[in-house]
Amino acid sequence: MKLFYHHPVVPFCRKIRFMLFECGEDISSIEVAPWVRDKEVLKLNPSGELPVLVLENNKAICGHYAITEYLKDVLPSMALMGKTPEEGAEIRRLCSWFDNKFYKEVYLNLVGEKLYKRVASLGSPDTRLLKIGRENILIHMAYINWLMERRKWIGGNSLSVADFSAAAYLSLTDYIAEVPWEAYPEAKNWYAKIKSRPSFKKILAEKISDIDPPDYYKDPDF
Amino acid sequence: MKLFYHHPVVPFCRKIRFMLFECGEDISSIEVAPWVRDKEVLKLNPSGELPVLVLENNKAICGHYAITEYLKDVLPSMALMGKTPEEGAEIRRLCSWFDNKFYKEVYLNLVGEKLYKRVASLGSPDTRLLKIGRENILIHMAYINWLMERRKWIGGNSLSVADFSAAAYLSLTDYIAEVPWEAYPEAKNWYAKIKSRPSFKKILAEKISDIDPPDYYKDPDF
Numbered sequence: 001m002k003l004f005y006h007h008p009v010v011p012f013c014r015k016i017r018f019m020l021f022e023c024g025e026d027i028s029s030i031e032v033a034p035w036v037r038d039k040e041v042l043k044l045n046p047s048g049e050l051p052v053l054v055l056e057n058n059k060a061i062c063g064h065y066a067i068t069e070y071l072k073d074v075l076p077s078m079a080l081m082g083k084t085p086e087e088g089a090e091i092r093r094l095c096s097w098f099d100n101k102f103y104k105e106v107y108l109n110l111v112g113e114k115l116y117k118r119v120a121s122l123g124s125p126d127t128r129l130l131k132i133g134r135e136n137i138l139i140h141m142a143y144i145n146w147l148m149e150r151r152k153w154i155g156g157n158s159l160s161v162a163d164f165s166a167a168a169y170l171s172l173t174d175y176i177a178e179v180p181w182e183a184y185p186e187a188k189n190w191y192a193k194i195k196s197r198p199s200f201k202k203i204l205a206e207k208i209s210d211i212d213p214p215d216y217y218k219d220p221d222f
Numbered sequence: 223m224k225l226f227y228h229h230p231v232v233p234f235c236r237k238i239r240f241m242l243f244e245c246g247e248d249i250s251s252i253e254v255a256p257w258v259r260d261k262e263v264l265k266l267n268p269s270g271e272l273p274v275l276v277l278e279n280n281k282a283i284c285g286h287y288a289i290t291e292y293l294k295d296v297l298p299s300m301a302l303m304g305k306t307p308e309e310g311a312e313i314r315r316l317c318s319w320f321d322n323k324f325y326k327e328v329y330l331n332l333v334g335e336k337l338y339k340r341v342a343s344l345g346s347p348d349t350r351l352l353k354i355g356r357e358n359i360l361i362h363m364a365y366i367n368w369l370m371e372r373r374k375w376i377g378g379n380s381l382s383v384a385d386f387s388a389a390a391y392l393s394l395t396d397y398i399a400e401v402p403w404e405a406y407p408e409a410k411n412w413y414a415k416i417k418s419r420p421s422f423k424k425i426l427a428e429k430i431s432d433i434d435p436p437d438y439y440k441d442p443d444f
Contacts, residue, residue, distance in 0.1 A: 045315075046365070047323050059308060066314035069291065073307035085295035086281060092288035093267075101269050143268070 003054040004029045005041055008208045009116050011107060012064035012099065013051040014168035019068065019161060021199035023075050027053075035120040064099075068161055080161050091155035094162035102140055102169050109133025114176045119209045137173065141184045148186035167194045171204065177214045181222070188222075195220040225276040226251045227263055230430045231338050233329060234286035234321065235273040236390035241290070241383060243421035245297050249275075257342040286321075290383055302383050313377035316384035324362055324391050331355025336398045341431045359395065363406045370408035389416045393426065399436040403444070410444075417442040 004020065004027050006013035020027055032038045034050050042048045045062040053061040053070070061070045072081045081088040110133035113125035144166065147154060155162030170191060173179050181188040194200055195218070204218045216222035226242065226249050228235035242249055254260045256272050264270045267284035275283040275292070283292050294303045303310045332355035335347035366388065369376060377384030392413060395401050403410040416422055417440070426440045438444035 047315075047319055049322075055308075061308075061311045062315040063318045065287070065318050066311040069303075069314055070307050070311045073310060081291075085292050086277075086283075088295060089283045089288040089292045092291055093269075093284040096285045096287050097269055100271075 001025055001027045001053060002056050002058075003027065005032050005044070005052040005054075006050055007031055007034045008203075008206055009111070009119055009172065010034055010050050011103065011111075011165075011168045011172055014172065014203065015161070015164045016051050016053070016064055016067050016071075017203060018164040018167060018200055019071055019080065021202055022080075022159075022164070022197070023071065023078055033120070035122070068095075072161075079158065080164075082156060082158070082160060087156055091160045091162045094155050095165045098162075098165040098169050105136040106133050106140055106173065107169055109136065110178045111172045111176065114178070115172065115208065115211065118211065134178070137178065137180065141180060141187055144187040144190070145184040148190045154190070163190075163194060167191070167200060171200075171217075174217055175208060175211075175213045192220050192222070195222075223247050223249045223275060224278050224280075225249065227254050227266070227274040227276075228272055229253055229256045230425075230428055231333070231341055231394065232256055232272050233325065233333075233387075233390045233394055236394065236425065237383070237386045238273050238275070238286055238289050238293075239425060240386040240389060240422055241293055241302065243424055244302075244381075244386070244419070245293065245300055255342070257344070290317075294383075301380065302386075304378060304380070304382060309378055313382045313384045316377050317387045320384075320387040320391050327358040328355050328362055328395065329391055331358065332400045333394045333398065336400070337394065337430065337433065340433060356400070359400065359402070363402060363409055366409040366412070367406040370412045376412070385412075385416060389413070389422060393422075393439075396439055397430060397433075397435045414442050414444070417444075 001020070004017065006017060006029055008014065008031070017029070032041055032050060037048050041050065041052060044052045044054065044060040047062070049063060051064055051067060053067050055061065061067050072078075082091050109129045113129050113133070117123060117125060144154070151157060153159050153163050154166045170179055181191070195204065201218070207213075223242070226239065228239060228251055230236065230253070239251070254263055254272060259270050263272065263274060266274045266276065266282040269284070271285060273286055273289060275289050277283065283289050294300075304313050331351045335351050335355070339345060339347060366376070373379060375381050375385050376388045392401055403413070417426065423440070429435075
């Protein structure tokens with residue numbers, strides 16, 4: 001693997017970077033603004049979407065779905081999609097939960113309004129949408145907490161892509177101090193474990209544009 | 223495999239049914255309205271979303287992402303995701319193209335307005351959105367035609383899940399006579415091949431609610 005085109009505010013990119021770092025792939029990353037049609041990205045991916053992973057043979061693996069499954073295929077020793085087809089199905093169900101449900105109900109309303117708009121100079125947040133996002137996140141936190149009362153990791157009893165997905169969305173929401181951790185102790189314990197992983201520390205150390213996260217953002221003992 | 227919860231107007235469901243039929247899995251299907259929160263579906267899939275595949279051991283495989291990859295794992299002889307990780311990446315790139323790009327740019331504006339709204343009794347189509355959908359589909363048809371000038375099937379040189387995805391979206395758009403086939407001969411040739419497959423004929427034989435498709439909808443020599 002050679003190059004990774006991404007942007008830190010795009011959750012699909014953050015999930016893959018966590019996965020790459022966790023697999024020990026210390027690739028070069030190129031930050032691209034997702035709100036412009038970047039010519040270099042368009043040459044690699046006809047849809048123009050991030051992320052794009054360029055291999056040593058210059059072939060491009062386009063989009064988080066293709067990249068996730070490609071990494072699963074070429075790095076099978078990691079078992080990041082579980083050990084059986086049924087374990088894989090549970091992990092992928094939760095990836096979809098975050099990439100579709102959390103994305104629409106929480107990410108767009110909170111991170112989209114407070115962080116993405118600011119980074120892309122798209123104006124100030126819509127307070128009506130912030131209110132909706134703050135209501136919606138409670139249901140998601142309750143669900144994550146419920147899961148973590150029953151299992152060791154988000155997708156089952158071992159670390160998986162479901163954890164990378166969940167961590168991508170929650171860390172972006174945490175960057176703007178919008179995760180109500182205190183009411184959800186099991187969710188918080190899980191995230192403390194995630195934060196202490198060297199692979200994820202690299203991601204938490206990065207600043208998004210000129211915006212500072214809250215002090216506790218990087219702290220595993222938050 | 224035991225039961226498949228789906229609705230014929232949902233492209234994610236149509237794609238999986240095509241895949242199941244193509245793999246010779248003649249499962250029982252239960253039609254569920256996607257615009258209500260169905261209690262039976264919610265018990266199987268916490269997100270409440272279709273499709274859901276119930277296995278012989280009563281475990282539920284939830285959502286089109288998990289089901290697609292599960293079927294790929296348990297029916298590997300089909301090679302529906304290509305033969306190498308790189309072939310798989312190209313097939314999945316195109317699945318994302320349809321499930322994200324075609325879905326937002328064409329499906330929601332044309333099928334969403336003309337078919338889904340009617341089936342769900344949600345009022346009459348927004349003519350402004352129909353106009354946007356009719357402009358957008360031209361770009362997609364040109365891209366499919368361009369691909370089919372260069373390869374035998376959508377995802378490469380063998381039939382794959384990319385064909386099932388493309389066929390799911392195009393057949394729903396064709397149900398409301400909104401695909402401009404004549405200007406795109408290579409796309410039309412590909413779709414004629416798809417229409418002549420026994421697995422897909424089963425899907426084309428189904429009526430959606432009380433709405434009739436155009437006469438040529440089922441005809442492989444359209």
